[in-house]
Every structure is written in C-alpha cells, then in structure tokens.
Amino acid sequence: MLMIYLPLVIARWIHFASVFVLFGSSFFWFYQRAERSLAGPGGLPRAVRATDILLRIAAPVAAVSGVAWLACILINMARDFHSIIDPEDLRLFFFETPFGTVSIFRLALLAIGVVIAFMPEHGRWRFAALVPVSAILLITQAWFGHSVDGKGLYRGTMISVYAIHTIAAAAWAGGLPALLFALIEQCRSGPSEKARHSTLDICSRFSLMAMVAVTLVVASGIANAGFRVAGSFLKLFDSNYGDVLLKKIAIVAAMLALAYLNRFVLTPRLRAAPLKGMTQITWLRYSLAIDVVLGALVLGASAILGITMPPQ
Amino acid sequence: MQRFLKPFIIAVLASSLAATTAFAHAFLDHAVPGVGMTVSAPVREIRLYYTQGVITAFSHVHVASDAGAVIPTGKLVNAPSDQQTVIVRLGRALGPGGYSLSWQVTSVDTHVTQGTFHFTVS
Numbered sequence: 001m002l003m004i005y006l007p008l009v010i011a012r013w014i015h016f017a018s019v020f021v022l023f024g025s026s027f028f029w030f031y032q033r034a035e036r037s038l039a040g041p042g043g044l045p046r047a048v049r050a051t052d053i054l055l056r057i058a059a060p061v062a063a064v065s066g067v068a069w070l071a072c073i074l075i076n077m078a079r080d081f082h083s084i085i086d087p088e089d090l091r092l093f094f095f096e097t098p099f100g101t102v103s104i105f106r107l108a109l110l111a112i113g114v115v116i117a118f119m120p121e122h123g124r125w126r127f128a129a130l131v132p133v134s135a136i137l138l139i140t141q142a143w144f145g146h147s148v149d150g151k152g153l154y155r156g157t158m159i160s161v162y163a164i165h166t167i168a169a170a171a172w173a174g175g176l177p178a179l180l181f182a183l184i185e186q187c188r189s190g191p192s193e194k195a196r197h198s199t200l201d202i203c204s205r206f207s208l209m210a211m212v213a214v215t216l217v218v219a220s221g222i223a224n225a226g227f228r229v230a231g232s233f234l235k236l237f238d239s240n241y242g243d244v245l246l247k248k249i250a251i252v253a254a255m256l257a258l259a260y261l262n263r264f265v266l267t268p269r270l271r272a273a274p275l276k277g278m279t280q281i282t283w284l285r286y287s288l289a290i291d292v293v294l295g296a297l298v299l300g301a302s303a304i305l306g307i308t309m310p311p312q
Numbered sequence: 313m314q315r316f317l318k319p320f321i322i323a324v325l326a327s328s329l330a331a332t333t334a335f336a337h338a339f340l341d342h343a344v345p346g347v348g349m350t351v352s353a354p355v356r357e358i359r360l361y362y363t364q365g366v367i368t369a370f371s372h373v374h375v376a377s378d379a380g381a382v383i384p385t386g387k388l389v390n391a392p393s394d395q396q397t398v399i400v401r402l403g404r405a406l407g408p409g410g411y412s413l414s415w416q417v418t419s420v421d422t423h424v425t426q427g428t429f430h431f432t433v434s
Contacts, residue, residue, distance in 0.1 A: 077370040077418045092369040098420050148421050149364055309337050
C-alpha cells in the first residue's frame with residue numbers, strides 16, 4: 001500500500017476535482033438566466049467561452065485520472081505493478097468483482113464526456129449533455145469506497161447519502177470557476193448600472209443554489225461520518241480518519257465563512273456602492289479565487305478519507 | 313424547498329445515528345478452527361469469517377506448520393450466499409501440530425487488509 005498510496009491519493013484528488021468542475025461549471029448556466037449563456041443582450045459570451053475551454057481541459061483530465069485511479073486500485077489489490085498489463089488480472093478485476101461492471105460503465109462515461117467536451121457546438125448544448133454524464137460519474141464513485149459496505153437497505157441508504165453529498169458539493173464548489181469567469185467578464189465590461197444589476201443577479205442566483213447545496217452537504221456529511229462510526233462520533237477524535245475529517249471540516253468552515261462574507265457583506269456593499277467605486281466586484285473575485293483553492297483542498301482531504309480506515 | 317429539506321435532513325441524520333455497525337475494510341471476525349484454539353484432527357478446510365464481503369479473486373491465504381512446511385491450498389471460495397465467509401480447502405488433512413495462517417483479503421470496497429493467526433491440531 002505504501003508505494004501505491006500517494007499515486008492513489010493523487011489520482012483520486014485530480015479525478016474528484018475534474019469531475020466536480022464538469023458538473024458544477026456546466027450546471028451553473030442552468031440556474032442563471034437563459035440569456036447569460038447566449039451572445040445577445042445580457043449574455044456573457046466570454047465567460048461561456050472560458051467555461052467551454054475549462055470543460056475541454058477537465059474532461060480529458062477526468063478520463064486520464066479515472067483510468068489512473070482504477071490502475072492504482074488494481075495494483076493495490078494484486079500487490080503487483082504488472083497486474084495492469086496482465087490479461088488474467090484485468091479479467092478478474094473487470095468481470096469477477098462487484099465494482100468491475102461499474103468500472104466499465106465509468107470508463108464509457110468518461111469517454112463520452114471527452115467526446116461531448118470536444119464537439120464543435122458551444123455553450124448550452126454542451127452544458128446540458130455534461131450535467132447528467134458528470135452526475136452519474138459522481139454517484140458511481142460510491143462503488144469504490146466505504147459507502148458500498150453493508151447490505152440491503154442500509155447499503156442503499158449509504159450510497160444515496162453519498163450521492164447527495166457529492167452532487168451537492170460539486171454543484172457548489174464545481175460552480176465557483178464559472179461564477180469567477182462571469183464576474184471577470186462583468187468587471188471588464190466597465191462600471192455601469194447594468195453591470196451592477198447583472199452582477200447582483202448572478203451572485204444572488206448562485207447564493208440561492210449554494211445555500212441549498214451547503215445544507216445538503218453538511219447534513220449528508222454528518223450522516224456519512226455517522227455511518228463510518230456507527231453513530232459514536234467520539235471515536236473520530238482518536239483516529240487518523242478523524243484527523244483527516246476534522247481538517248476537512250475546518251476547510252469547509254473557512255469556505256462557509258467566505259460564502260457568508262460574499263453574501264452578507266460584499267454583495268450588499270456592491271448594491272449600495274457608487275458606480276465609480278465598484279471595487280466590490282474585484283473583492284468578490286478575490287474571495288471566489290480563495291474559495292476555489294479551499295475547495296481543491298477539501299477534495300484532497302476527501303481523496304485521503306476514502307482510502308483511510310475509519311475507527312472500528 | 314424547506315418542506316423537502318427538513319424531512320430529508322431529519323431522515324438522513326436519524327438513519328446514520330441509528331447505525332449499529334460500521335465496518336469499512338474487511339477484518340477477521342472469527343475462524344474455524346478458531347484463532348489460538350486447539351482442535352481435533354483431521355482438519356480438511358478452514359473457514360474465515362470477515363466483517364465485510366471479501367473478493368476471493370484478489371485474496372490470498374498461506375498456511376504453514378510450525379516446522380515451516382507449507383500446506384497446499386485450493387482456490388479460495390466464498391460460502392454460498394455469504395460473501396463475508398471465505399473457505400480455504402486444504403491440499404491434505406492437517407495432522408497433529410501447530411499451524412499458522414496468514415491472510416490478505418480485498419474487501420468489496422476495494423480495500424486490502426491482512427493478518428495472521430495460529431491454531432493447533434491435537
């Protein structure tokens with residue numbers, strides 16, 4: 001495990017981040033006004049173009065890291081680096097394990113994601129196609145971790161809670177880059193009453209989605225931790241699993257503090273600011289950039305948690 | 313939205329608090345012959361009971377006598393309709409003496425665990 005541990009964590013981390021971007025940044029354009037993703041009045045063509053480019057990077061990165069993740073799992077299980085080119089080990093992995101079928105399905109989805117990302121159509125069509133593909137990729141991650149433990153209804157509940165946790169987190173954190181692109185375009189359009197109204201509208205729509213998403217993330221996160229420790233949360237304070245989880249919670253708390261700052265300090269100031277002094281948009285951009293970095297760190301903690309033994 | 317969120321949150325938290333078992337990774341719960349136990353000869357198979365489902369295709373068991381002789385074993389299989397039980401069929405019946413069994417298993421959540429125990433055949 002020691003030799004493959006670091007590559008396994010890195011592969012998981014990159015994969016989580018890229019699929020989060022695929023889902024969150026595509027989904028972003030569906031809770032914003034429809035005209036935002038068009039080239040006409042009220043549209044954000046540069047932000048849409050930047051999202052397109054981001055998705056074209058994220059899709060192949062997700063595919064490569066997804067394959068690397070499976071390769072690391074196989075090497076770890078077989079305790080042999082050659083297993084990834086051994087036809088018998090590959091046959092056993094894909095056809096004799098409960099996650100073999102899910103692995104094949106995920107590989108197909110990753111390939112479809114790359115094809116969609118590089119189709120010549122721009123904007124909304126691509127986003128609409130990538131939302132369900134990336135959502136299924138997020139949900140099927142459950143088959144490679146603790147959520148698949150147990151039997152029957154208990155197992156079904158754990159997988160469902162995992163799915164809600166990861167979808168809500170991806171909608172929130174994965175949508176930050178698209179929001180950042182939108183604010184950058186608003187900022188470059190120069191100070192005007194129209195830009196101010198647009199910015200407030202974009203931010204308030206993201207805030208509304210984020211409030212629902214964060215509620216689901218926190219509730220399902222507590223439930224996930226409860227499943228890992230069978231309701232005895234004190235066990236978390238004396239284990240490696242608990243250490244990593246507490247660090248993850250600390251980073252999420254910092255993200256929530258920033259979200260509070262954006263929603264209840266910077267946005268009202270932007271609403272009240274004179275046109276010349278619309279520096280609040282710049283502050284919002286900085287705040288979002290920090291949020292993106294914190295989101296990446298949370299995913300790193302998640303990548304470690306999934307392969308760390310919970311307290312018994 | 314609140315009408316949906318509140319019941320959902322209560323149901324999710326209640327289900328996790330009601331959880332009574334939390335086994336991630338497969339650990340040996342018990343075995344036949346038992347860990348550290350003395351049993352009567354002959355022993356033709358060993359049953360390992362784990363806390364979680366085990367994938368036998370990526371699991372290994374090594375049995376050796378105290379004298380160092382390796383006991384041949386057949387392909388590992390799960391008990392019918394019980395993925396948490398692994399059956400180790402021995403190439404020959406174990407005679408009187410001490411034996412150690414080392415195991416390394418892959419659980420259904422892809423994690424690998426390992427361990428060793430000793431038993432005696434009288």
